[in-house]
Amino acid sequence: MKLLFYEAQKFTQWWLWTILIGIGVLPLYGIYFQLKSGNGFGNDPMDIFYLTLFSLLIYGIIILFLVLELKTEIDVKEIRMRFVPFLRKRISWNEIKSANVIDYGFVGGWGIRLGTKYGTVYNTRGNKGLAIELKSGKKLVIGTQKEDELRRVVAEILKKNPDS
Secondary structure, three states, X not given: OOOOEEEEEOOOOHHHHXXXXXXXHHHHHHHHHHHXXXXXOOOOOOOHHHHHXXXXXXXXXXXXXXXXXXXXXXXXXXXXXXXXXXXXXXXXXXXXXXXXXXXXXXXXXXXXXXXXXXXXXXXOOOOEEEEEEEOOOOEEEEEOOOHHXXXXXXXXXXXXXXXX
């Protein structure tokens, strides 16, 4: 099937990476300081084993943000969305009651937002997305940075297939 729309989004906000890198430096400093001087931070330093576990947790979170990616693919048959590495959705145009590009505003952050008035929102940044209402009544929004292109593709598909 010919792909009509493709978008891959990552968390690229400079302020987010400044925070993550800043948090990532702290355990390194703690381990270095503790190994060098035998003392840790404060009067009751964390055991080196637990400090190492804490470091691994922090770096696991940083690696997760490096890997996280929202991919959207649209063809005449279906919409495919992946939020790597967590989930994958395929929605046939036959299952869709309505689909349009909206400005959903701020929904409490980025990532996977549950329980919003738009249903589940999947996004990495911004406030524009493809709002989908299924014939079953379920709603979801897939965030986009390509608002105009997505609007054009959805209108073209809905025009050819008015039953969706």
